[in-house]
Amino acid sequence: MTSLTGVAGAGGVAPETPVRPGRRGPGAWRFAVLAVLGLYFIVPIGASVWFTVRDRRNGGVTFGTYAQIPGAEGFADAFTRSLLLAVLTVVLSLLLMVPTVVLVELRLPRLRTAVELLTLMPLVLPPIALVVGVRSVLAWAPDYFLNTPLADAFFALQEPALPWILVLVYVVLALPFVYRALDAGVRGSDLKTLTEAARNLGASWPRVLVSVVLPVLRTSVLNAAFLTLALVLGEFTVAAILGFETFPTWIVRISGSAPKLSVAVSVLSLLITWALLLLISALDRRRGAKENS
């Protein structure tokens, strides 16, 4: 399941409800809802951890499974590949989207709806449908223009050691989140006014870009980067259908032979993703706090 949304950051103010005399009911109901859902969300995590550390033979706790991870067959390969793909996706996404977002905000506001709609499509479109289409296009190389440089390029994209085609597709999948993160940063900081003020004070455009735009976007860029990292590290569908081995597909591959290990690795990848997303949340809160002071 590809990641679906960014972290909202816990900013914003809850509306004040008028105090009404004698309303006990909602308190109990709210507690019940929170208790049941709290259990539902915590138990699977706890159970997985327990699953990986329980020592059935000796009846204690052992971290042996986790110790096995670094040395496991294919782990280093798959993990570093996923990491590399993630970093490349982040770089390409930012290279593509930062200028776009800034341009739309400062110069071409009329294109905003079109851009927003386009970036919303990957969210709604099933990734599996997209990957079927990508596969079909890739199949043109052997089918239609074999022995041309274009075909060679197509083949190079699918190099198993570092499949660039995955990067290209992942950028599309990450589009909604990257755009939203950058757009929020641009709008929230009223980039237009800032740049106009800088221009009015005599700054040239390159100077404005370096001194005004980039610093303002720093938090959103980081935001977008972490979201994309989380997405790519967890992405399974595209990699599996196109037949490459990334971290998630590796987990599935070894799950048959080493169930405990695969759960342990899942827990680990979960922790990594959480850490990334909590970082985003902290960044958001810091930005929110700065704006409120």
Add this chain to the structure above:
Amino acid sequence: MTAVSARAVGPADLRQRPGVAVRLEGLTRRYGSVLALDGLDLDIAGGEFVALLGPSGCGKTTALRAIAGFDRPDGGRVLVDGRDVTDVPANKRDMGMVFQAYSLFPNLTVAENVAFGLRVRGRDKGERRGRATELLELVGLADRAQRYPHQLSGGQQQRVALARALAVAPQVLLLDEPLSALDAQVRVQLREEIRRIQLELGITTVFVTHDQAEALSVADRVGVLRAGRLEQIAGPDELYERPATAFVAEFVGTMNRLPARLTDGAVELLGTRRPVTGAAPAAGPVVALIRPESLLVQADAAGPGRVVTRTFSGASTRLLVALPDGSEVRVDVASAVSQDLTPGTAVTVLPADRPVLVAPAEPIPG
């Protein structure tokens, strides 16, 4: 349950209904460590228009919300027409409230908004439509009946809010800073309109504002609140001419604070003496409190004062005059006869020949 009679009530009917009296007894309200209301006592006569005035945090909105039923006071009582309504929930109190902003239901048209109170009382469509039209005509927006709130300007929205509050012929009309979010010109127009409608309907009205000019211009009586207590409640002129405390004096209108000295029953200031009005502080340093229009200024080459700025506002002009002891006073003069009093001119400033208000010379908080 509600005081709305079985048949539709129109403005004519409201006029025949005498306004109901509202009484607040010892209202106390605490938010955590902050005391928003500190034993507030207030008596409002039927049909009276009372403005609650004060700086932010003084408790005026809290008091209003206590009357409306949105905020349950920790202590004290709210009585309407002699009946204790402190424990009556907000939706059974038969009061009309106009909020500062954003209170119109966005998904209903203007007419549907106005008719909302009737709809929840189960009136039929014909009656609702008729009443809505009547009230929209009263506020001058009959032609906008089918618009949606977001299509109206701020002033128009507030007029619709007023119509909506009045549609159910409430016993009391409450207004929570209804004009604060509007442009200056719209504010003046709308406050006059509110007053006109209120006089026509004779409905008891409580109007909360932080703008003293607004309060003074529309109300029968103005109550100045500070830190949850009522400092003074009186008619606008009495409040202005005879403020009971230094806080009221400074909050209402502009007041100059001049260093002064008390000597046997009179006060020395600006090089002359004047009798003291009201209670004089017993001992210690004092300041004289004088309104800008109660000072006389004259060009005088040998004069101690010097004009710093000159602010024209139509019929009168306000001069800021610097005095040798470092203090500055504001003096209002008629624009027509003071053309010579430009910045830099040497002048003499004297208090008018009437008793002067004196207060202890400590800084006023808030």
Add this chain to the structure above:
Amino acid sequence: MERGDVRLSTGTAAPVRDGDPSVAVPERASRRSGRWARLLPVLGMLPFFLYVAVFLVLPIVVLSVEAFRATDPDTFEETWSTGSIAAITEGAYRRAYLGSLRLSVICAVLGAVIGLALAVAVLRTRRGRLLRRLVLTASGVLANFGGIPLAFAFIATIGTQGVITALLTDTLGLGLGGFSLYSMAGLTVVYLYFLIPLMVLTITPALEALRPQWREAADNLGASGWQYWRYVGGPVLAPPVIGATMLLFASSFAAYATAKALVGSSVPLVTLQIADALSSNVTVGSENLGKALALGMVLLIGLVMIFYAWVQRRTQRWLA
């Protein structure tokens, strides 16, 4: 014409204007820079549009076109035909579509209701700021926790060797009472794990946009709680709630990794069928079947989105 560029686009040798500290530019250069200044932003947008065209639009278009191909099993020849399309409306594929739809609808509705309840429960409290922040942050994290790790976490919990399964069997002797993780019901339970947080995240802004003044005004006018929700709160919240539900539906419908890890092919789902069709070495022309299936998915989602847009228009006429 932007404020900062006044001197560039007017083309006259007008001196300094409005306190613009830059020196006036001679006419010819200003006219050339003016045209360049207008062209540059459009050029700047090209990379984005090109990228989207090549890597998003092109695959979908190709997919749609090639779904109308079929391979003759004997001659291995490819021809234009609607055979693949026809095939997917019958038999196992039809069951797959229905299965996916059923699962997605159930998950969307359950996720929406529970998520809404959670969002409301957390939002209405004046003293529970910390709780609210915790739930929102947790939702942000959990909404992204899907796919493989989630599936394995649940296998470890209520799978055949799961911790909770063992616990229930040992202590209560019941086991899971007939409930199997590797079924539609099991999938629903697992999907909800990321759908509920997704709902919370999506609907919270809409809940916060409900102004307290509306509730107070309604109260003041004599409305009961129910009347408020019927005439104001409900109509205002309905469009975002429907939108969020659609989002949940799309997410469930498109899910592949979780399903693959849990049920293999025992549960009829379109995504699983597509993967099978693509990896099948047995059936000739299964690739085209896969494309047809994928096209079906795209069309279905498209229909849902059109329906959503229609609902938006109808229910939000006050914004029109």
